[in-house]
Amino acid sequence: MRTIDLGQSGLKVSEVGCGGIPIMRVAPKAAKAIILRCFQLGIRFFDTAHVYGDSEEKIGSALEPVRDEVVLATKVWAKDAAGAAKELAMSFERLRTERIDLIQCHNVTNQPDLDRVMGRGGAYEVLAQARAEGKVKAIGFSSHNPDIAVKAIRTGKFASLQFPFNFIEEDPQEKVFPVAREWGMGLIAMKPLGGGLLDRADLCFRFLQQHPDVVPIPGIQSLEEIDEIVGYYRERRPLGQDDREQMQRIRNDLGARFCHRCEYCMPCEQGVQIPKVLLIKSQVRRFSPKQLVFIAKEAVASVEQCAECGECVEKCPYSLPIPDMLKENAETFKRFLTEHGLTA
Numbered sequence: 001m002r003t004i005d006l007g008q009s010g011l012k013v014s015e016v017g018c019g020g021i022p023i024m025r026v027a028p029k030a031a032k033a034i035i036l037r038c039f040q041l042g043i044r045f046f047d048t049a050h051v052y053g054d055s056e057e058k059i060g061s062a063l064e065p066v067r068d069e070v071v072l073a074t075k076v077w078a079k080d081a082a083g084a085a086k087e088l089a090m091s092f093e094r095l096r097t098e099r100i101d102l103i104q105c106h107n108v109t110n111q112p113d114l115d116r117v118m119g120r121g122g123a124y125e126v127l128a129q130a131r132a133e134g135k136v137k138a139i140g141f142s143s144h145n146p147d148i149a150v151k152a153i154r155t156g157k158f159a160s161l162q163f164p165f166n167f168i169e170e171d172p173q174e175k176v177f178p179v180a181r182e183w184g185m186g187l188i189a190m191k192p193l194g195g196g197l198l199d200r201a202d203l204c205f206r207f208l209q210q211h212p213d214v215v216p217i218p219g220i221q222s223l224e225e226i227d228e229i230v231g232y233y234r235e236r237r238p239l240g241q242d243d244r245e246q247m248q249r250i251r252n253d254l255g256a257r258f259c260h261r262c263e264y265c266m267p268c269e270q271g272v273q274i275p276k277v278l279l280i281k282s283q284v285r286r287f288s289p290k291q292l293v294f295i296a297k298e299a300v301a302s303v304e305q306c307a308e309c310g311e312c313v314e315k316c317p318y319s320l321p322i323p324d325m326l327k328e329n330a331e332t333f334k335r336f337l338t339e340h341g342l343t344a
């Protein structure tokens with residue numbers, strides 16, 4: 001596993017990191033074994049978030065003996081200073097550390113979020129104070145919206161960007177990553193497997209190997225998965241013509257129905273939480289039924305308010321058939337819960 005500079009953040013990370021979402025659904029003992037296996041195989045970058053259930057606790061506990069050998073990244077969801085301070089204090093405790101290497105403002109995806117984070121009394125003030133006190137080494141942010149990401153980059157206040165990047169979401173290569181590079185930022189690829197939609201892990205990682213300054217953080221939930229991923233990095237087999245054709249077929253199949261979570265369709269006047277609902281089909285693969293109820297229940301309920309006015313379809317740059325997709329995802333949610341003996 002190679003080590004690379006995370007932009008000019010001063011952090012050196014393994015070329016692949018470990019994403020902390022799926023570890024939530026793994027029992028503590030197995031979670032520890034997975035995290036330690038990642039470490040044994042050379043992974044030195046672990047990314048989690050305040051809102052990922054018990055992910056911070058599991059990662060913090062497993063890595064405590066090797067804390068100084070890894071880069072720990074987490075995120076604050078709150079956009080205001082008081083909320084961010086509370087979350088940050090909890091993250092130190094859960095991660096069992098006195099220093100967080102990279103703290104990120106989580107999901108800065110629309111203008112109000114960016115304004116709240118960067119404005120007076122916003123989350124950034126707290127993170128900057130923590131950095132000044134030496135408790136945090138670098139501050140980054142995550143986003144799903146290219147325009148907002150570019151605006152946040154141009155504030156010049158962030159050391160890293162976490163953005164979806166995989167072979168069905170290549171747009172950041174043109175619009176976002178070049179600007180981030182100009183500002184010396186480190187690049188982190190969230191959802192390297194398309195948020196669970198892409199089954200061909202080999203193609204996903206061989207695609208990402210073409211972008212060596214972008215660090216993918218696949219979510220790992222079994223020993224086999226991490227062995228497989230590290231295997232692709234040992235092998236480093238370049239993509240051939242057949243692979244490219246296969247990738248194009250997959251793009252074509254998914255393209256017509258794939259939500260990029262950019263939020264250009266928002267807000268909906270009826271209060272429908274569009275991107276949150278359109279995520280459900282991929283979330284059923286990654287979250288436990290109880291977790292899914294917690295994160296998606298309210299959004300699914302909002303689907304009933306859809307008046308099928310079509311405004312969101314006009315605003316969506318991918319012209320997705322949003323009203324139909326809302327219904328399909330709401331059905332998937334209900335079916336998933338029924339299969340697990342739960343109700344919403």
Ligand code: SF4
Nearest residue numbers: 268306307309310312
């Ligand atoms: S079609 Fe439905 S979800 Fe879309 S803007 Fe209209 S009411 Fe909102």
Ligand code: SF4
Nearest residue numbers: 259260262263265316
């Ligand atoms: S439905 Fe379209 S506009 Fe809305 S988040 Fe998804 S891709 Fe973006």
